[in-house]
Amino acid sequence: MIDRLAVIIAGEYRTWPKIYNYMFSFFKPRAHRVDYFFVTWKKSLDKEITDKDVTDYFQIENLIAYQLVDDIKSQHTYYRQNFLIKIGNLLKKEFEFKNDFIYDQVVVTRPDFYFRKSNAEWPICNNFFYQTEPLIRELASSEDAPENYYLWGQDVYIRSNSATDDIISQKYFIDYHDFSRNNTKFVTMGIRSSHHYFMARFLMSRNLLPLSCKLAYEKSDQPFRQDYAFGLVVRDYHDFDHTVNLEQFTVEQIGTLLYRR
Amino acid sequence: MVTLPFFINIRMSLNIALVSCKELIELPKLREHLKPNVFIQSTFNDYKKMFADLTLQIEKELFLNRVEIDLVFFANEDELDVERFDSVLKNPWGLDNSLFFTKNIESKQQSVLLLQKDYINIVNSNFFCRPETFLYLHILYKIPMTDLAEKTKLLTRVQEITPQQMQYLHFFHLLTILNISIHHLHYDR
Numbered sequence: 001m002i003d004r005l006a007v008i009i010a011g012e013y014r015t016w017p018k019i020y021n022y023m024f025s026f027f028k029p030r031a032h033r034v035d036y037f038f039v040t041w042k043k044s045l046d047k048e049i050t051d052k053d054v055t056d057y058f059q060i061e062n063l064i065a066y067q068l069v070d071d072i073k074s075q076h077t078y079y080r081q082n083f084l085i086k087i088g089n090l091l092k093k094e095f096e097f098k099n100d101f102i103y104d105q106v107v108v109t110r111p112d113f114y115f116r117k118s119n120a121e122w123p124i125c126n127n128f129f130y131q132t133e134p135l136i137r138e139l140a141s142s143e144d145a146p147e148n149y150y151l152w153g154q155d156v157y158i159r160s161n162s163a164t165d166d167i168i169s170q171k172y173f174i175d176y177h178d179f180s181r182n183n184t185k186f187v188t189m190g191i192r193s194s195h196h197y198f199m200a201r202f203l204m205s206r207n208l209l210p211l212s213c214k215l216a217y218e219k220s221d222q223p224f225r226q227d228y229a230f231g232l233v234v235r236d237y238h239d240f241d242h243t244v245n246l247e248q249f250t251v252e253q254i255g256t257l258l259y260r261r
Numbered sequence: 262m263v264t265l266p267f268f269i270n271i272r273m274s275l276n277i278a279l280v281s282c283k284e285l286i287e288l289p290k291l292r293e294h295l296k297p298n299v300f301i302q303s304t305f306n307d308y309k310k311m312f313a314d315l316t317l318q319i320e321k322e323l324f325l326n327r328v329e330i331d332l333v334f335f336a337n338e339d340e341l342d343v344e345r346f347d348s349v350l351k352n353p354w355g356l357d358n359s360l361f362f363t364k365n366i367e368s369k370q371q372s373v374l375l376l377q378k379d380y381i382n383i384v385n386s387n388f389f390c391r392p393e394t395f396l397y398l399h400i401l402y403k404i405p406m407t408d409l410a411e412k413t414k415l416l417t418r419v420q421e422i423t424p425q426q427m428q429y430l431h432f433f434h435l436l437t438i439l440n441i442s443i444h445h446l447h448y449d450r
Contacts, residue, residue, distance in 0.1 A: 163403035173393035
């Protein structure tokens, strides 16, 4: 079991009140101590977010630090999301430095992500390894040809150790023009606007490796396991009765209830 | 040593953060010349804590105070011959996130082993780089030198060096693993 786990929840506030309980119960059994850092914009869905909108939900959990952030100029999803993640990382680093310790593992996720637990063991990520859904190739056009695929990395959940998290959080600094410069085909296909593509490119550019690589190398008979059975982004337009316990539904049922990522 | 047009050029093009680990005699002069947007010092003697502290301070300026910083200049010696950096500072547009600039040291042994003077001296010199590159130095205190050395297959060599040399190698390995090139500036351009 992990000794000290930091969970950085960074992103637009959105449906946090609908999913927070699931998130807490998801992380609780995974570590002896779970610390939370919460970073969100001061406004979400035209509503002002107040301190109470954050603190009220953490009455029995360890909320170490939180930040309500003024808007930034960029409207690009990649930069907006990673600006908040960067601040979450800063809060975590400052807490570590002041208290002279280092978290064993760090998860970065967002306030609108619903997890379904699994019993799978979490393999520990060491330096330069991370755990998330595997990078995949995504079709960028209607024509299913090899050259029309691009690299795709998800943006809702990533686990690593603390040093690797410090590297990953640097993805805010990606030079949009630099990444698209060398692939004009992707630019014309519109992929340069895909934050999933940027995510995958950054991880590769800094020599970071998905844990699935290590497992495949060391125990090739073991399939890749992700940290959760499945996960769903709960959007504001998913107008379901949030007093209903989502855990009672099967994957298929919940897929009809919510948009399936 | 430093000409006026040179500094006018810097001020027109770059937002500079000047960081230092100690009180250099010529630091006031450097501040006067560079006119940095941000000036930060750390009081830690241990190099790991010093970089952790400096990077946290820079990051707060960037993300909490939203100060624009194009370049971080790390002053670590009184030899303030900043004209060595002239070519990049005057025309900084090739300074991307995968480059780290330090002065050229007059050793001809740099390609023989990583333990030679060129690399050993890296941290002991003034250097500059983009903010992203500088912020990576935060994790020097989280990843032990031996872990980095093992990854770059230099463990046996590392065991033969002094603690001080270890410090400089630590720095070098980290940049190497992250695909960050160390660029040695030449005196005459």
